[in-house]
Amino acid sequence: MTANLAGDVTMRYVDLPPSEPADAVPVLLLHGFGTNFGMNWSAAGWPQALGGAGLRVLGPDLRGHGGSDKPLDEAAYLPERFTADLLGLLDELAVDRVDLVGYSMGSRLAWELALTAPDRVRRAALGGFGPVNAFADADLSAPGAGDTPFDQVFRTVSGLAGNDAEALAACARGQAARPFAADPAPVGVPLLFVSGARDTLATGAEDLAARCGGTHVEIPGRDHANAVSSRVFKQAVVDFLVG
Amino acid sequence: MAEDNTTFTLPDLGEGLVEATVLEWQVAVGDRVERNAPLVEVETTKSAVVIPSPTEGRVVTLHAEENEVVPVGAPLVTFAVTVSDDAPRAGIVGKVPTEEARPARRVRLKPPTD
Numbered sequence: 001m002t003a004n005l006a007g008d009v010t011m012r013y014v015d016l017p018p019s020e021p022a023d024a025v026p027v028l029l030l031h032g033f034g035t036n037f038g039m040n041w042s043a044a045g046w047p048q049a050l051g052g053a054g055l056r057v058l059g060p061d062l063r064g065h066g067g068s069d070k071p072l073d074e075a076a077y078l079p080e081r082f083t084a085d086l087l088g089l090l091d092e093l094a095v096d097r098v099d100l101v102g103y104s105m106g107s108r109l110a111w112e113l114a115l116t117a118p119d120r121v122r123r124a125a126l127g128g129f130g131p132v133n134a135f136a137d138a139d140l141s142a143p144g145a146g147d148t149p150f151d152q153v154f155r156t157v158s159g160l161a162g163n164d165a166e167a168l169a170a171c172a173r174g175q176a177a178r179p180f181a182a183d184p185a186p187v188g189v190p191l192l193f194v195s196g197a198r199d200t201l202a203t204g205a206e207d208l209a210a211r212c213g214g215t216h217v218e219i220p221g222r223d224h225a226n227a228v229s230s231r232v233f234k235q236a237v238v239d240f241l242v243g
Numbered sequence: 244m245a246e247d248n249t250t251f252t253l254p255d256l257g258e259g260l261v262e263a264t265v266l267e268w269q270v271a272v273g274d275r276v277e278r279n280a281p282l283v284e285v286e287t288t289k290s291a292v293v294i295p296s297p298t299e300g301r302v303v304t305l306h307a308e309e310n311e312v313v314p315v316g317a318p319l320v321t322f323a324v325t326v327s328d329d330a331p332r333a334g335i336v337g338k339v340p341t342e343e344a345r346p347a348r349r350v351r352l353k354p355p356t357d
Binding site: 045228 | 291
């Protein structure tokens, strides 16, 4: 686990070489809101699945999360601040291009990074993500107080060890300040969408995939919380990145 | 060479969690598994987790069905583990596992630069 200065925040990340050294494009894993690399990806078996396929894994804790700094100012969480961190990380590691694998908010940021710097992104796999507004009807001045799907997510993650509820609230407001738009879509970056069949936060993923020339894989029986560890998801991503 | 049966229980997954739901077995009865290979995918109230195999061995019994809720400490899998015949056994009930070679570290450790 290493940390570096990417702009205004110190970012913690891991850099995991593959089990079989290979010169494949590294994979940058972007976790979801309120989690971190270890919880979203490591515990769910992703480094093993990707490393076993000969892929180097780069796993940051995004700003406001895990072992990275947690500013309290919502402007620090605009999507472009995250993409600047990630480009800073790639520069620091002297990595020209990566494949992206995101989950939930991490997928939204993967889309943003592919839009901002298409020359740095070879392919992007977006898990647990669709064009619906994740913050619909939520009062972001007091996240967790209401009863919307986002309030429920917020209550769960704000209670996790190591999380800072105030930073997460600022993060939600920063993300919500730039509503997702399906147009323009990233150019020249093949996209894969993967989502649980019961994932309401990924509603519309199939249509979004069709609109931007991507493919969509559905994980039977899974919802937003439990699709991330699925073998179907991992296999779809490995096939997409290595196949 | 002989085989001993050893049963692995649902480990403490941290944060005060007392149970987990089995989502999907990654192994079947009769499979030979390597240590650290994916064993079972479980879901807690906090997250979805893949539990790696604690040992190399052959799967003898899976103690929970998919979608079943398992308390921490309850039996999860029984393995038949190969033991060498000349391994010291006298006076030991069960078996002291032989420590295997440490897996190569994949995490680079470097102190924070701040």
